[in-house]
Amino acid sequence: MSERDFIASGQRVLAVELAALEAMRPLLDEAFGRACELIMASTGRVVVTGMGKSGHIGKKMAATFASTGTPAFFMHPGEASHGDLGMVTPHDVVIAISNSGEAHEILGIIPVIKRLRAKLITITALPACSMAQLADVALTIGKSPEACPLGLAPTSSTTSTLVLGDALAVALLEARGFTAEDFALSHPGGALGRRLLLRVDDIMHKGDEVPMVSVGTSIRDALLEITRKGLGMTTVVDADGRLAGLYTDGDLRRSIDQNLDIKNTPIEQVMTPNCLTVRAGILAAEALAEMDARRINGVVVVDPEHRPVGAVNMHGFLRAGVV
Template sequence: MVTEQHSFITSAKRVIDIEAKVISALASRLGQDFVDACTMLKNCKGKVVVSGMGKSGHVGNKIAATFASTGTPAFFMHPGEANHGDLGMLSKGDVMLAISNSGETAELVNLLPVVKRLNVPVIAMTNSKHSALGQHADVVLDISVEKEACSLGLAPTSSTTATLVMGDALAVALLDERGFTSDDFALSHPGGSLGRKLLLKVSDIMLTGDDLPLVKHDALVADALLEISHKGLGMTGIVDELGVLVGIFTDGDLRRILDARVDLHTALVQDVMTVGGKTTQPEQLAVEALNVMEAHKISALMVTDEARKPVGAFNMHMLLRAGVL
C-alpha cells in the first residue's frame, strides 16, 4: 500500500514539474506576436470566435468563456459543425482564434478559405508556424511544448496546459488594457455569489418603514427593549425630536447596564445608549457594509440619509440570506 501511494505521488509530481516548466518556457517566448494578437482582439468590432477539435476544442470552450466573462465578447464554434453549416456564426468584424497543436487539423484547416473570403483575421495557437494553420494565420502564438506530461508521450497534457495558459494570458491582458473592473465582472455574473457580493446594495436588503427599530431619546430602557424584541434585529436606533439618529442601543448595551444594576423601568435610553454609533448609507455596497461590521465587531447597522435620519436597518442574518456573507 505504501509503495502504491509513493508511485501515485511520484507520477503526480513528475507531471506537475513538467507542466510547470512548460508554462515557464511559454512566458519566455512572449513577444510581438502576442502584442499583435492582443491588439487585434482589442480592436475587434464583432465577436472573438474560438475554434478547435478534440482536446483543443475543450480548452477552446473554456478560453471563449473566460473572454466573455472578462469583457471580450466571444463564443466557441465547433469546426466539425462549422463545416456543415455552423460557419454562418462567423461574420465580418469578427476575429477567429483557431487552436490546433499540430496546425494540421483537417476540420479547422478546411474552414480557412471561407474565413479568408469573409476577411476575418485569424489568430492561430499552434506548435508550428510552418503548419497549414500557421501559414494561413495573420498572427501565430507558439504553444509548442518540449514533451507531454503523459508517460507515453501521447495524451495531450502539457500541450493543453500551454494552450489554456496562453488563452488566460490573452484574456487578462485585454482585461487590464480595457480597465475592466469588478463591477463589470459582476454584470456578467449576476446569478452567482460573486455577482451578489459585487452588485447588491444596502438598499436592496435593509428593513424600512414600520419594520425599522426606532425609539425617541427620552424613552425608557424598557421601551427600547420592547422595540428590539418586536423588530428582531438585536438593536434599535435612538432619535431626537427632529428624527436625527443620536445613538444606538444594542443587546451588548443591555448586558452592560444589567451588570451595572441599572433599573430598566426608570432609566432613560439616552443615558445608556452608544452615542452616535456606526452607520451606512443606502447606496453603499452590501459587501462594504459587511466589512465595516466585521472590522468593528458589530452584528447590525442603521442606515441613514445625508441628514443622518434613519431610513433602514439590517443585520448579519439578512446579509447571510442575501448571499453576501
C-alpha cells in the first residue's frame, strides 16, 4: 500500500464510524432517559461489566462515570462468577455491555444480579437479544457495519458503545450540577486539580520564613534579610506590623543605578509602597494570574489587618505545579 492508500483507508474508517454514530442518534429515546433516572435514583454505585472489547470499553465508561460524579467501578464478568459478585449490592445499578447481547459470561451472572435486587441496564446492538429481554432498561446502539473490512473486529460497535457511555455520564453530570471544582477533587494529581484546589496558603512561606524588616531599616540590612530568606524580596512593615511596602531584587538594581548609600539610606525611600497583595484562602492560580497581569515575580499574602502572613514567588508556583 502507498501512503495515499493508507490515508484513504483511515478516512474510510472515520466515515464508517461517523455513519454508525449518526445512525445511533435516533435510538437515544425514552429508554435513555429511564436509564439516567435509574442511576440518579440509586443510592449505590454503577457496576459496569463486559467481555473482550466490550470490557475494555466498560472500563473506560466506569472511569468516566467515577470522575464525573457518578461512583462506579468495572467488574469482569468472568471473575464475577468466582467471587466478585460479592461487590454488588441491592443499591447498585449494573450496566452490562455486549454487542450481540448473548455473551454467556454475562448471561450466567444476570440471575444472581436479579437475586441481589440490583437494577440492570444493558447496552446491546439490538433489543431482540437475551440480555435486553432480561434488563430493567435496555439501551441499543443499532447494528451498523464494522469499519473492519472483514466485518469481524469490533470497531464501529465499540465506538458507538463508548459514545453512549459518554452520553450517559455527561447527562448525569449535568443533572447533578457537577462543577469544575468537583471534577478537580477526583483529579488532585492533575494540572486541573492543582489549579482548582491549591490555595495560596498551601504553597506560601509563612511564619519565620516570611522576609520582613521594619520601616527605618537600612537598605543593607534589608538585603541581608532578602539573602537569608531566599525569596528575592522582603516585606517592610510599620510600627503596628502592617505592610508598608515591598523591596525586591529589581528595586536593588534601581538603587544601585541611583548610587545610593545602602548603609544609611532607609528602606522606605526605595521600597514599592503599593505592592500587590492577596488574602489568604485565594486560589494559587488566581494569585498567579494577578502576578502575570502586573509582570511581577512575587506576591505578599496579608490578613484582614493588612499584616503580612505569607509570601510566595514564582519558584513556589513552579514547584507546586500551578504554572
